[in-house]
Amino acid sequence: xxxxxxxxxxxxxxxxxxxxxxxxxxxxxxxxxxxxxxxxxxxxxxxxxxxxxxxxxxxxxxxxxxxxxxxxxxxxxxxxxxxxxxxxxxxxxxxxxxxxxxxxxxxxxxxxxxxxxxxxxxxxxxxxxxxxxxxxxxxxxxxxxxxxxxxxxxxxxxxxxxxxxxxxxxxxxxxxxxxxxxxxxxxxxxxxxxxxxxxxxxxxxxxxxxxxxxxxxxxxxxxxxxxxxxxxxxxxxxxxxxxxxxxxxxxxxxxxxxxxxxxxxxxxxxxxxxxxxxxxxxxxxxxxxxxxxxxxxxxxxxxxx
Numbered sequence: 226x227x228x229x230x231x232x233x234x235x236x237x238x239x240x241x242x243x244x245x246x247x248x249x250x251x252x253x254x255x256x257x258x259x260x261x262x263x264x265x266x267x268x269x270x271x272x273x274x275x276x277x278x279x280x281x282x283x284x285x286x287x288x289x290x291x292x293x294x295x296x297x298x299x300x301x302x303x304x305x306x307x308x309x310x311x312x313x314x315x316x317x318x319x320x321x322x323x324x325x326x327x328x329x330x331x332x333x334x335x336x337x338x339x340x341x342x343x344x345x346x347x348x349x350x351x352x353x354x355x356x357x358x359x360x361x362x363x364x365x366x367x368x369x370x371x372x373x374x375x376x377x378x379x380x381x382x383x384x385x386x387x388x389x390x391x392x393x394x395x396x397x398x399x400x401x402x403x404x405x406x407x408x409x410x411x412x413x414x415x416x417x418x419x420x421x422x423x424x425x426x427x428x429x430x431x432x433x434x435x436x437x438x439x440x441x442x443x444x445x446x447x448x449x450x451x452x453x454x455x456x457x458x459x460x461x462x463x464x465x466x467x468x469x470x471x472x473x474x475x476x477x478x479x480x481x482x483x484x485x486x487x488x489x490x491x492x493x494x495x496x497x498x499x500x501x502x503x504x505x506x507x508x509x510x511x512x513x514x515x516x517x518x519x520x521x522x523x524x525x526x527x528x529x530x
Contacts, residue, residue: 228353230315241315246357250330253363255344260322260352261376263406319352321345321379323372326363333360341366343378350379384410384470387495388418390515391466395419400455400464400485402478403471403496404431404443411468412440423455423464425481426471446477455485463487469494476502483507491515 226245231238248254326340336342344350346362366375384407393399397420401411404426412422416439424435424443435443442458444451456463467482467490476499482492483506491513500516507514 226354228317228351229319230317233316239315245355248328248330248357251332252330252357252359253326253333253336253342253344254328255322255324255342255356255358255363256327257322257324257354257356258372259324259376260319260350261379262319262352263321263380317348317351317353320347320350321376322350322352322356323366323375323378324356327355330360336360336363336365341372341375343375345379345382380406380410383407383495384414387411387468387470387493388414390493391468391491393418393420393466397421397465398423398459400425400467400482401435401440402426402467402469402482404428404435405470407470407495409434409438411470412438416440421458423458423485425451446481451481452484459487463490466491466493469496469498472497474499476500480506483510483512486510486512489513 226243228241228243229238230241245254321344323341323343326336326338326342329336329338342363343366344356344358344363346358349358349362350356364378366372387407388411391399393415395418399415399420400423401408401415402425404412404424408424408426408431412424412435415422421441422435422439424432424440425446426432426435426443427446429445432443432445442454444454448454464485465487467486469478469482469492471478473496478496478498479492479494479500479502482494483503486492487510489511492507493515506512
């Protein structure tokens with residue numbers, strides 16, 4: 226079978242021919258029909274791989290910290306060999322696909338051979354002809370649902386996680402910061418639930434797209450009166466919640482989210498943003514902050530830089 230991989234050391238992409246993956250008793254073997262190419266995620270992974278070692282370290286301080294901790298425990302040369310081997314190995318990427326089940330493990334009783342399924346998970350639902358995926362990361366595709374549409378299931382689950390955490394009620398106001406793929410999905414689902422939406426992004430094209438998708442108020446981040454416009458739209462109270470769907474090292478989105486919220490509002494982040502933010506805003510307003518992303522750095526679709 227063929228699989229798309231990247232050499233993390235050199236950044237080179239390759240189409241490799243490898244054996245079909247082994248499957249455990251709790252997994253499902255799936256022949257892929259379509260996998261989602263996420264503009265933000267795949268682009269950021271590829272760009273990171275092409276950086277030199279110093280820039281890789283700057284981009285991923287979390288991994289640097291793990292390496293340094295290992296050096297303390299196991300020594301420099303031992304750690305160097307392990308890290309060098311890891312970054313030299315071909316790395317698959319992708320995290321959302323659809324396909325047909327060709328084999329099921331002994332512990333799988335709700336999925337059968339021949340079922341169409343949507344699969345999720347980095348390291349499992351790769352850009353590959355055949356994948357082996359844990360049963361809890363697979364779901365049957367209902368009859369009548371187009372395969373290409375079903376390939377967006379993982380994106381939808383991330384969005385729904387953020388919306389549930391925000392816990393908005395009918396008629397309330399929600400600010401969505403970052404209007405990439407996740408942000409546009411968030412706007413549309415909130416609208417369908419009767420929530421008034423305000424969208425913010427740096428890109429004028431994404432602002433226009435959000436308006437076309439029903440966003441009640443869409444503002445560019447560099448608008449000097451952005452907070453005043455949000456406060457005015459919400460009759461002087463501020464939004465009931467803010468959902469951050471952006472990816473950036475800046476603390477601007479999380480500060481803006483706090484400033485725009487009303488007293489005891491909720492801020493949810495399903496994006497990757499700095500947590501070195503102005504806590505005074507959050508303490509003063511008694512805001513509820515929820516960092517809800519569980520998909521790892523880079524898995525977002527609005528580069529809020």
